[in-house]
Amino acid sequence: MSTRKVSEPGDLPAAFDAAAPTYDRLVDTNPGYHSHLRLSARRMMLPDNGRGLRLLDAGCGTGASTAALLRVAPEAEIVAVDGSEGMLAEARTKRWQGAVRFVHSRIENLADTGVEGPFDGIFAAYLLRNLADPDAQLQAFRALLRPGGTLAVHEYSVIDSRFATAVWNTVCATIIIPAGRLRSGDASLYRYLRRSVNRFDGVATFCNRLRTNGFTDVHSQTVPGWQHGIVHTFLAKASA
Template sequence: MPLLRDADLAEAFDHAARSYDALVATNPGYHAHLRRSARRLGLPRDGTGLRVLDLGCGTGASTAALATVLPGADITAVDASAGMLRRAAARRWARPVRFVHAPVERLAEAGVNGPFDAVFAAYLLRNATDPDAVLATAHRLLAPYGRLAVHEYALSGRAAHRAVWSAVCGGLLLPVATLLGDGALYRHLWRSVLGFDTADALGRRVARAGFERARVLPLPGWQTGITHTVVARRPTGGREPGSETEEGEDAVWRPGTTW
């Protein structure tokens, strides 16, 4: 079965929106991990006066993480699924959030313009037809030294972690999702992780997109070796996305556990 893309994927998320949060609730640490990745942006104070873009906000879990960690920030949250976005907008927010229905490649048409002080992208890149284009958009929308956090299922490359991921999907998520009529989406989500970058490859991808000080950071619990945060920043006056430094594409990427 091929992966779902673009309009087909957005339609599948539309249908699954009604039960998505309930399935997410069965994942221990899901919300805590999003908050941890939001803190890893390393933004000062409580975010007052800062503009933050949440790319692929879904039903608003990532947006809620940002709002908790950065209660003073002005948050713009975008998603290509109207159904998911409606659920996000229906949440109670302590501070107004701007929600925008648009795919990443059409943000300018939807009136989403930079510069932003930070871009947060949770569970987005592996679902994108062109993840490099998504990173290029984030780079373009960030202010100089603006921060990027990519929170993603990106496996370590070890067979044990691939086995755990498949066991969780096959033993819990897929049977329940199939009963709910969303089996195609969750099969896509399972397979999209297996076919996507390893954690180290994702770090290199972010570096190739023109970001500096990229770090690949682990997350705890059962998702150790399965979910990672890649944090980086846009340089000021540095190389353009897709170009290479004289030392090669890996020169600006370093694996590590601190930001």
């Protein structure tokens, strides 16, 4: 397998293309990975099984976040977007019940694909940390949402806690990076993952970033298990 070095966010689509064939097997070994995505989707409080709702899954990868949305909103229309064609190819091999459409696009270029709002909800899992300009993307999300629509950001944030930072770096060094190298032959993507989490906003800083970019009712909750205090659901409403 060819090596895909990752030093900046712009390198990620090619790195994910290379990692796509083994990606699901790797994340499936992470206790809580799928249940935590479902928990964040439930926290969106989408009514009536999603009937009549239009949802955007921003950065859908191989479809784990899409499946989480479908679990809580099986009757919604879901537009799932990712910048890696390799990850989308994996997602498309799976059986999907309901109205799900996959779109190949970097989220920053979504308008170029003809995907337009309004959406009733946006789910962004493990995405904002990887963008060169998260403020611009949050403003774009705000413009895509109906007034009062819900944004859920499912993301790592450890910088506020020495304990969370220590756990994260220990798990990366002893499990995630070695497993990534073993399964894919290249640990570049997983070393980037470690670095990107260490430098991402703290919880309070990211909540303030959401408010600054036009969101209200901002709050966060963490997840159970070993990722308690490491992975968080950030919830916000688009201002009217």
